[in-house]
Amino acid sequence: MWMQPLNGLRILEFDGLGPVTFAGMMLADMGAEVLRLSRDASAGQAPFAEVGGALLHRGRTAAPVDLKSAADRDRILRLVDGADAVIEGFRPGVMERLGYGPETLQARRPALVFGRVTGWGQTGPLADQVGHDLNYIGLSGVLHAMGEADRPPTPPLNLVGDYGGGAMMLVVGVLAALIEAKTTGRGRVVDAAMTDGAALLGGLFQALRGQGMWSDRRGANLLDGGAPFYRCYACRDGGFVAVAALEPRFYAALLKGLELDPDDAPQYDFAAWPAQHARFSTLFATRDRDDWATHFAGTEACVTPVLSLSEAPTHPHNQARGVFAGGLPVSTPRFDGTAPPLKTPKPQISLEEALANWNAEAG
Known part of the structure; x- marks a missing residue:
């Protein structure tokens, strides 16, 4: 039987929006057992969040929780005892105030990897400020380089901050820390900031600018639409x-x-x-x-x-590779040339069921 690379890893995802949700999807797509601790669906959700759930929540089961409930807290901590990693995307200090900060959880399970993703990072003058993808990439310098000359910068969807600079950096950091924890028995706290990640993604252009090979003027450079070819x-x-x-x-x-x-x-x-x-x-x-x-x-x-988005699933190349299924993209990257079928776990279970499942599998 073909096994996915992250088979056997258990990850608790404290439900959120944007990058932490995308990271949970990626980890589940690669075989990890990800349990999504979901909150009230009406609490501060963007209007498209429920629609996006068809993709972003795939591959894992949700367990509704009240993070302020003493009874739920006991069950969550017992789940932590069997987890390899926790991922969360709250503003700095929220997990600590709720009693689920890294010091608390790693005291129970020293090998636990605690992955957190925010816009500004856990430290710095803006750490406690609100914002969205566009704000974070604006501060990174990357947004300024996007768009037509003599017009305002163009938002590149939320690909650069939320997903490239946030979710992907979180996934890489969590996987690196998990490898280390296997040999040292000690977990790490992974601080993935979208501003940091977006700046790193734009590093090549900073280097070119430093050498006089890139202009701050949009639409005047090799890769920003300035070159006719x-x-x-x-x-x-x-x-x-x-x-x-x-x-x-x-x-x-x-x-x-x-x-x-x-x-x-x-x-x-x-x-x-x-x-x-x-x-x-x-x-x-x-x-x-x-x-x-x-x-x-x-x-x-x-x-x-x-x-267009509607045309892409029907293109012969995408069809030949099975890039889309039901109009949505499948798991990537492929391993040994195989794009494994996506897992379809039970959509929702209780915390009691989650604990029973983890304990049964552990035994």
Whole structure:
């Protein structure tokens, strides 16, 4: 029987929104037994939270809890005794005030990994302030680099802060600490801050800026839409194509497909980029999106269609790899070339049932 890499790990997820929920999904997708301690569904939820639950809450069972109840506290602490890790996304100090801080839990179980994700981090002048993804990536410097020149920065959905800078950094930190705990018997407290994570994701561009190879002006650089060979273009039917012909031979294939003379369109003549962009825009507007996709198929021009969310599940490549199931993305990454079927545990159980299950499996 094929086993997922995190089989046998037990993780308690103190229910929240955004990154901690995504992290719980990732850990469950990779085989961990994640028990979600859920609160009142009406307490401060964003309007789309319930809809997102179909994806973000998958793969794990929820146990409704009252974190201020003495009876529930006893059961939760007994669950902690059998857990490998705890993950939470409350503001700093909340878990401590509730009696579930890392010092309390690790005193009971020294090998416990305590993973926490916040926007600003556990320390610093802004640690206690409220905010959302856009605020955190704004402080990191990354948001400033996104969008068109001479216009306000464009929100990149909540991918950079919540999921890239928050959830993924939390997952990496928790897994690293779990590996260490297996050899030392001591857990760690993992402090994943979305501002920190977003800054790290933007580290390459800080390095380039320091070397004079990146401008703070949006839309004037190699990877921000400034280069005519690395951006999206509108097509005749209102669709778009993504052009990413970075390497010289890929750029040559692009020019060939557009029937342009290489001598008239030098790739790194920065002064000529605005004129080349206008020229490419005119050419791509002469055909429909899928016509261009067919035209460049099998070449090295790196031209692909920009699919909508509704179109992506039906694309032949995505279908061949089984990227989506029921319209939602499946687990990734794959291990040994296999995308395992997602677990479908009982949606909700009581704390008593959760304890009984864990004790039975431990025995």
